[in-house]
Amino acid sequence: MSDAMKEISPVLRDIESLKGELKREQRKIVIRRFLRNRTSAAGALILLFMLLCAALAPAVCPEGPYAMVMSERLAAPSAKHLFGADAFGRDLFARIMFGARISMLIGGAVSLASLASGLVIGLYAAYFRRLDNVLMRICDSVNAIPAALLAIALMAVLGASTANVVISLSIIYTPALARVARSSALSVKESTYVESMRALGAGPGRIIWRHILPNIIGPVIVQASFIFANAIITEAALSFLGVGVPIPQPSWGNILYEGKSVIYKASWMVVYPGAFTVLAVLGLNLFGDGLRDILNPKSRV
Amino acid sequence: MGRYLLRRIVSLAPTLVIVSLLIFTLIHLIPGDPARVMLGDRATEQDVERLREELGFDRPLYIQYINWVKGIFRGDFGRSVFIRESMVDIIGSHMAPTIVLTFYALLIAVAAAIPLGIIAAGRHNEAAGNLIEIFAMAGVSIPSFLLGLLMIIVFAVKLRWFPAAGYKTIDEVGFWPHLRYMHMPAAALGCMQAGFLIRMTRASVLEVLSSDYIRLVHAKGLDDFRIIFKHVLRNALIPIVTTLGQSLMLLLSGAAVVESVFNIPGIGQLIIHAVARRDYEIIQAVVLLATIINVAVGLTVDVLYAIIDPRVRLE
Numbered sequence: 256m257s258d259a260m261k262e263i264s265p266v267l268r269d270i271e272s273l274k275g276e277l278k279r280e281q282r283k284i285v286i287r288r289f290l291r292n293r294t295s296a297a298g299a300l301i302l303l304f305m306l307l308c309a310a311l312a313p314a315v316c317p318e319g320p321y322a323m324v325m326s327e328r329l330a331a332p333s334a335k336h337l338f339g340a341d342a343f344g345r346d347l348f349a350r351i352m353f354g355a356r357i358s359m360l361i362g363g364a365v366s367l368a369s370l371a372s373g374l375v376i377g378l379y380a381a382y383f384r385r386l387d388n389v390l391m392r393i394c395d396s397v398n399a400i401p402a403a404l405l406a407i408a409l410m411a412v413l414g415a416s417t418a419n420v421v422i423s424l425s426i427i428y429t430p431a432l433a434r435v436a437r438s439s440a441l442s443v444k445e446s447t448y449v450e451s452m453r454a455l456g457a458g459p460g461r462i463i464w465r466h467i468l469p470n471i472i473g474p475v476i477v478q479a480s481f482i483f484a485n486a487i488i489t490e491a492a493l494s495f496l497g498v499g500v501p502i503p504q505p506s507w508g509n510i511l512y513e514g515k516s517v518i519y520k521a522s523w524m525v526v527y528p529g530a531f532t533v534l535a536v537l538g539l540n541l542f543g544d545g546l547r548d549i550l551n552p553k554s555r556v
Numbered sequence: 557m558g559r560y561l562l563r564r565i566v567s568l569a570p571t572l573v574i575v576s577l578l579i580f581t582l583i584h585l586i587p588g589d590p591a592r593v594m595l596g597d598r599a600t601e602q603d604v605e606r607l608r609e610e611l612g613f614d615r616p617l618y619i620q621y622i623n624w625v626k627g628i629f630r631g632d633f634g635r636s637v638f639i640r641e642s643m644v645d646i647i648g649s650h651m652a653p654t655i656v657l658t659f660y661a662l663l664i665a666v667a668a669a670i671p672l673g674i675i676a677a678g679r680h681n682e683a684a685g686n687l688i689e690i691f692a693m694a695g696v697s698i699p700s701f702l703l704g705l706l707m708i709i710v711f712a713v714k715l716r717w718f719p720a721a722g723y724k725t726i727d728e729v730g731f732w733p734h735l736r737y738m739h740m741p742a743a744a745l746g747c748m749q750a751g752f753l754i755r756m757t758r759a760s761v762l763e764v765l766s767s768d769y770i771r772l773v774h775a776k777g778l779d780d781f782r783i784i785f786k787h788v789l790r791n792a793l794i795p796i797v798t799t800l801g802q803s804l805m806l807l808l809s810g811a812a813v814v815e816s817v818f819n820i821p822g823i824g825q826l827i828i829h830a831v832a833r834r835d836y837e838i839i840q841a842v843v844l845l846a847t848i849i850n851v852a853v854g855l856t857v858d859v860l861y862a863i864i865d866p867r868v869r870l871e
Contacts, residue, residue, distance in 0.1 A: 392570050392571060392574060393574060395571050396571050396574035396575045396578060397578070399571055399575055399847050399850055399851050399854070400575060400578070400579070400843060400846070400847045400850070401805065401808055401809035401812070401843075401846045401847065401850055402806075402809045403809040403810065403812045403813055403824070404809060404812055404823075404824075404827060404842065404843050404846050405843065407812070407827055407828065407831060407839075408579075408582060408583075408827070408839050408840075408843050409582065410831070411830075411831040411834075411836075411839055412582055412583065412585055484697075488699040491699060491701075491702070492699060492701055492813045495701055495813070495816070496813060496816055496824075496828055497828070497832075498828070498831055511701075511702065511705065514705070515705060515817065518705065518708055518709060518713065518720075519713055522709045522713070525702075525705045525706065525709060526706070526709070529702045529705065529706060532699065532702060533694075533697055533698050533699075533702070536697040536698075536699070537693070537694070537697035540693065540696060540697050541693070544693075
């Protein structure tokens with residue numbers, strides 16, 4: 256180390272610690288704004304409620320979602336069956352609670368998987384112009400296929416199972432995330448600090464993951480929360496069509512599918528799982544909207 | 557304009573090639589022998605062998621792909637093993653209800669969303685504006701098939717205003733009775749897009765309202781009504797037109813699911829039944845045709861956009 260470097264090293268250390276403090280302060284501001292923003296706070300609350308339903312399902316309903324009581328087939332909502340019972344005498348409350356597990360699991364897994372693959376595709380497409388054309392063409396092509404039909408076709412080929420629902424939905428939602436990641440990364444890439452990192456000799460991997468990624472994470476997370484909501488809707492639709500989560504697993508879509516055939520006699524089979532689906536989707540939409548407003552004050556009019 | 561159109565069409569070619577490759581590989585990814593899967597376990601080895609030859613599964617994959625694409629250019633989308641009709645006939649007869657449903661839903665969504673979006677922008681931060689915003693948020697959070705089920709409970713089971721499900725073609729019962737079967741499905745399908753469009757319209761109108769030239773006409777003393785209809789809408793509706801294309805695509809996709817709520821024999825029902833029978837030729841053809849429609853809609857919207865906003869085609 257040269258003398259000059261020795262001299263400025265305490266200054267550098269100070270700058271480092273100041274940077275850390277700044278980061279913590281920024282994070283605090285974001286969290287405070289998040290809680291003060293009514294939209295995002297309501298969304299977070301609903302999401303928390305859904306996660307609690309998913310986590311506590313086995314504790315709240317020790318009998319599980321499969322216990323059948325034949326004498327209580329299609330029993331109306333009562334103290335014993337809060338939400339009524341289905342055509343096999345299974346408690347609907349228990350099935351909806353356990354259904355929350357499947358919805359949260361699939362929604363979470365799909366948004367994480369499309370986050371990971373969308374980031375890789377979007378960031379590399381933005382950084383390497385040669386890759387850009389090929390990758391974006393493929394994304395456009397996947398987007399050109401109507402989502403529901405592509406999902407149905409994928410499920411037909413892969414076979415109905417929870418894991419395959421996650422795979423199909425991740426394929427469908429990755430292009431949307433890749434597009435958001437790419438367009439945000441393109442503007443960050445032109446900034447002077449990325450240029451100076453390149454001048455200092457940082458490799459593409461380092462620049463992409465250490466210097467571009469942190470600056471685009473906001474819009475990407477917002478997109479991921481909308482994917483979470485859409486994944487819940489599409490999973491319910493696929494299961495409703497009989498090509499999603501296989502019966503007798505308690506997914507909200509499955510319950511709605513069974514509810515359709517008894518819609519004249521037992522409207523609770525549609526109303527309660529429907530209400531939970533809407534609530535979960537609403538929560539995630541509010542969450543995403545609020546987050547977007549916080550991260551991008553310009554969108555607030 | 558002609559050059560712009562040509563450029564757009566040429567740029568679609570790679571997308572269509574990739575789509576066809578994707579769909580083809582997807583269907584041929586089926587583990588095991590597709591002929592055996594189609595016929596089931598009880599079929600004899602000779603039957604399976606015959607079907608394999610008939611469908612060309614015994615040839616190399618790239619030759620199968622080339623033959624498939626060649627067929628498409630001749631209007632031959634393959635042949636179902638289960639339904640002895642030409643693919644074009646099968647899909648054509650199922651496409652009609654889906655198209656009616658899709659466009660009716662779009663009509664409902666636009667007719668509701670554009671006035672509501674304008675009101676929400678004009679009265680933002682007031683009770684009316686907030687109410688519309690809440691309505692829009694609820695709209696985008698209710699999956700259309702679920703809304704369809706709830707509408708059946710309320711309007712068919714409880715109030716008995718509409719038939720719960722079913723479908724009659726125009727030829728069978730005439731135009732208005734035919735539409736009677738479509739009101740609920742179209743409303744259910746259109747609601748989510750109405751929600752999106754309200755939010756789009758509101759944001760777009762608000763943005764234009766805050767621009768300088770609007771401030772100028774305000775200063776000139778023009779009344780609000782004139783400002784909105786003569787000065788704001790023309791510019792605010794430009795982004796809405798591009799959204800309409802996207803809406804149409806999402807509606808087409810959503811129609812497949814809503815159809816099965818109301819037992820409408822459209823494309824969605826066709827593909828679901830094909831999945832149950834493992835009729836992969838139909839799945840492949842339906843997905844490809846729907847994609848081509850999608851791409852055509854996208855192209856039309858781009859052209860419309862270029863007509864409305866000349867800046868687009870000069871880029």
